[in-house]
Amino acid sequence: MSIEITQVGKNFGDFVALADINLSIPSGGLTALLGPSGGGKSTLLRIIAGLERPDTGRIEIEGADATNVPAQRRGVGFVFQHYAAFKHMSVAKNVAFGLEIRKKPKEEIAARVKDMLELVHLSQFADRLPSQLSGGQRQRMALARALAIEPKVLLLDEPFGALDAKVRKELRDWLRRLHDEVHVTTVFVTHDQEEALEVADNIVVINNGRVEQVGTPDDLYDRPANDFVLEFLGPIT
Ligand code: ADP
Numbered sequence: 001m002s003i004e005i006t007q008v009g010k011n012f013g014d015f016v017a018l019a020d021i022n023l024s025i026p027s028g029g030l031t032a033l034l035g036p037s038g039g040g041k042s043t044l045l046r047i048i049a050g051l052e053r054p055d056t057g058r059i060e061i062e063g064a065d066a067t068n069v070p071a072q073r074r075g076v077g078f079v080f081q082h083y084a085a086f087k088h089m090s091v092a093k094n095v096a097f098g099l100e101i102r103k104k105p106k107e108e109i110a111a112r113v114k115d116m117l118e119l120v121h122l123s124q125f126a127d128r129l130p131s132q133l134s135g136g137q138r139q140r141m142a143l144a145r146a147l148a149i150e151p152k153v154l155l156l157d158e159p160f161g162a163l164d165a166k167v168r169k170e171l172r173d174w175l176r177r178l179h180d181e182v183h184v185t186t187v188f189v190t191h192d193q194e195e196a197l198e199v200a201d202n203i204v205v206i207n208n209g210r211v212e213q214v215g216t217p218d219d220l221y222d223r224p225a226n227d228f229v230l231e232f233l234g235p236i237t
């Protein structure tokens with residue numbers, strides 16, 4: 001079981017954003033899509049999520065063809081850089097939202113929201129508004145909201161990019177710990193080599209709409225596939 005991406009291509013007009021991507025993302029892992037800005041990382045993530053359609057190719061999620069399945073039925077949780085919270089809803093209501101639109105029973109929603117807020121240590125903020133949280137706490141709320149629906153796959157696009165260095169570091173540890181606890185297949189986009197190397201089990205280096213290399217952090221350092229990877233990773237710090 002995994003996410004299988006087969007011959008996925010995407011153009012914007014004449015511009016080739018993704019060229020024939022073939023990729024297997026292991027189930028239960030924490031995978032980073034790493035590469036310079038404009039390389040196609042977000043486009044690929046959005047295609048996995050079903051927020052964008054590929055021009056060619058096929059997406060399989062945990063054994064089922066998802067290519068023509070709409071986003072809300074793919075079983076994916078999504079966290080963006082600028083989290084999209086409902087400003088006038090409490091933290092608890094925000095976390096409950098995905099369950100409410102899926103018409104889950106009230107008691108089930110309440111129990112799940114409670115668990116999720118405990119998971120991200122926000123229980124004491126359940127009744128606050130998102131504007132009353134710090135940036136880091138808001139992204140933890142976004143994580144709780146994405147995980148609330150028990151997604152098969154958790155997708156994050158530069159989730160910590162807008163935060164300062166200290167909070168970013170804290171949230172990396174959070175993501176790592178959450179993943180170790182819930183083991184959901186997770187794919188996150190970053191342009192930050194250090195972030196990918198520190199957090200991910202598996203790294204996909206993407207540049208110019210192509211996959212340059214796939215491997216563990218050690219693989220990438222010990223056996224960079226080409227000059228691009230070698231230069232992009234830079235010296236070990
Ligand atoms: P990354 O996330 O790696 O920075 P993106 O996937 O966002 O890269 O973008 C890859 C390329 O595709 C960029 O050059 C971007 O400008 C272009 N692109 C992305 N989305 C669109 C769009 N909706 N319309 C036109 N060009 C786009």
Ligand code: MG
Pocket residue numbers: 041042043189
């Ligand atoms: Mg991007």
